[in-house]
Amino acid sequence: MPQPLLTLDFLDTAAPAAEATPSGEVRITAATRTGRQRKLYIESYGCQMNFSDSEIVSSILFDEGFDTTDDLANADLVLLNTCSIREKAEQTVRMRLKQINSHKKRKPGMLVGVLGCMAERLKSKFLEEEKIVDLVVGPDAYRDLPGLISQVDGGQKGVNVLLSREETYADITPVRLNSNGITAFISIMRGCDNMCSFCVVPFTRGRERSRDAHSIVQEAQALVAAGYKEVTLLGQNVDSYKWASADGTEFVNFAQLLERVALISPELRVRFSTSHPKDITDEVLHTMAKHDNICKYIHLPAQSGNTRVLALMNRTYDRPWYEERVQAIRRILGEDCAISTDMISGFCSETEEEHQDTLSLIDFAQYDMGYNFFYSERPGTLAARKLEDDIPLDVKKRRLQEVIDRQQIHARARYARMVGRVHQVLVEGPSKRSAEHLSGRNSQNQVVIFPKQNFKKGDYVNVLATSTTGAALLGEAV
Ligand code: SAH
Ligand code: SF4
Numbered sequence: 001m002p003q004p005l006l007t008l009d010f011l012d013t014a015a016p017a018a019e020a021t022p023s024g025e026v027r028i029t030a031a032t033r034t035g036r037q038r039k040l041y042i043e044s045y046g047c048q049m050n051f052s053d054s055e056i057v058s059s060i061l062f063d064e065g066f067d068t069t070d071d072l073a074n075a076d077l078v079l080l081n082t083c084s085i086r087e088k089a090e091q092t093v094r095m096r097l098k099q100i101n102s103h104k105k106r107k108p109g110m111l112v113g114v115l116g117c118m119a120e121r122l123k124s125k126f127l128e129e130e131k132i133v134d135l136v137v138g139p140d141a142y143r144d145l146p147g148l149i150s151q152v153d154g155g156q157k158g159v160n161v162l163l164s165r166e167e168t169y170a171d172i173t174p175v176r177l178n179s180n181g182i183t184a185f186i187s188i189m190r191g192c193d194n195m196c197s198f199c200v201v202p203f204t205r206g207r208e209r210s211r212d213a214h215s216i217v218q219e220a221q222a223l224v225a226a227g228y229k230e231v232t233l234l235g236q237n238v239d240s241y242k243w244a245s246a247d248g249t250e251f252v253n254f255a256q257l258l259e260r261v262a263l264i265s266p267e268l269r270v271r272f273s274t275s276h277p278k279d280i281t282d283e284v285l286h287t288m289a290k291h292d293n294i295c296k297y298i299h300l301p302a303q304s305g306n307t308r309v310l311a312l313m314n315r316t317y318d319r320p321w322y323e324e325r326v327q328a329i330r331r332i333l334g335e336d337c338a339i340s341t342d343m344i345s346g347f348c349s350e351t352e353e354e355h356q357d358t359l360s361l362i363d364f365a366q367y368d369m370g371y372n373f374f375y376s377e378r379p380g381t382l383a384a385r386k387l388e389d390d391i392p393l394d395v396k397k398r399r400l401q402e403v404i405d406r407q408q409i410h411a412r413a414r415y416a417r418m419v420g421r422v423h424q425v426l427v428e429g430p431s432k433r434s435a436e437h438l439s440g441r442n443s444q445n446q447v448v449i450f451p452k453q454n455f456k457k458g459d460y461v462n463v464l465a466t467s468t469t470g471a472a473l474l475g476e477a478v
């Protein structure tokens with residue numbers, strides 16, 4: 001998602017915005033309020049929603065007297081917030097548990113817990129499969145962590161994988177982890193009511209529910225007060241956000257929420273992820289056009305360019321519908337609005353011709369960015385139950401490579417057309433390659449690198465792009 005959610009090293013592709021790097025470490029060291037001084041080490045896998053949840057978990061445990069630490073070897077509690085989206089994501093977690101086991105041998109009191117989607121999918125089976133695990137907690141049960149930890153302290157195992165129809169953690173102020181102090185994520189909804197046939201998320205995250213609009217605005221206001229300059233509103237399908245006040249007098253849809261957040265401050269950039277092609281409305285696009293501080297970038301996963309495959313995937317739109325949504329973006333927001341996609345190669349029964357349709361959709365949409373995967377069958381999904389996973393792995397991988405190569409051409413072209421123009425860049429910090437340069441993003445979410453002069457993190461700088469590497473713009477402040 002924008003950095004749409006977003007960073008596991010997914011072998012099959014670059015990390016999707018929707019799927020971020022495993023944070024690996026947590027740098028915030030919160031002062032302990034209860035004096036218990038236990039140390040929490042938390043690592044997140046999968047999408048930005050998981051990263052955002054880890055910040056909620058840290059907040060809940062902070063109130064229980066846990067400091068966060070980046071030192072795994074000395075942690076009292078090690079939590080892995082896990083992802084089930086593809087088989088490889090689960091394998092990564094199992095390998096990590098083996099490494100953690102060697103730390104636990106050296107520090108026998110260490111408690112190990114598994115949170116998130118894999119916990120939800122495997123439930124108490126996890127305890128049988130991975131002996132070092134003491135705690136298994138699903139995405140809607142984090143408020144129960146203190147109780148479960150006491151149970152484990154008492155010598156038992158702790159499991160809570162109940163899904164909820166109401167939980168949004170609206171009242172919990174997240175402890176910002178690994179934060180640059182400039183950009184932050186805000187969860188606006190949880191779960192997913194779509195039943196894409198390949199996808200495990202509806203099973204691991206439960207029913208869709210939208211968070212109280214006022215609590216979202218308040219969280220964004222608090223971030224602005226703390227000096228943050230950009231928020232990304234997160235959900236599996238943000239366009240279906242809908243919230244009504246308890247007395248039924250107030251209704252807020254996604255376009256209206258976006259506007260409320262944009263109006264907090266012209267200095268605050270607003271991004272969002274992920275948009276579902278069936279739900280993104282012209283009202284959302286017009287709201288984006290109306291407010292300069294809503295970034296001109298839409299993550300609009302297509303999954304396939306072929307109508308028959310889209311029907312098998314149960315995406316509920318066809319190719320003409322998707323193309324029309326891309327045209328609506330171009331019509332209302334202009335050619336400059338960036339669009340990115342997710343594509344799945346080698347879905348059940350996909351023919352070579354249908355794969356070609358995916359390539360031609362990439363040409364049609366001229367995506368700025370693509371997060372591309374080969375199909376990985378997930379137990380319990382509609383596709384696993386009803387369709388045969390019949391495309392050989394080598395064919396899946398070859399098609400995926402063709403998708404990646406085609407996408408690269410457009411990504412480079414989209415960067416190239418931005419050269420010679422001035423971009424408003426929000427500085428996120430020093431460039432990774434050079435301490436003399438700063439790195440930030442333009443509205444389209446493209447990386448822009450320029451000599452630092454006297455600028456600093458959090459500044460908005462107008463930068464003339466003078467060249468591109470194909471994955472970043474290089475330029476100078478004007
Ligand atoms: N809610 C978002 C997607 C979240 S999952 C949406 O509807 O677009 C992120 C991406 O992982 C998906 O867009 C899809 O491209 C990919 N994905 C999901 N399940 C997969 C599977 N079984 N095999 C391969 N890729 C998958
Ligand atoms: Fe999965 Fe589809 Fe929901 Fe996205 S919209 S999370 S792909 S079921």
Ligand code: F3S
Pocket residue numbers: 019045046047048049050082083084085116117200201204205
């Ligand atoms: Fe996210 Fe992975 Fe779960 S992508 S919702 S953490 S299955």
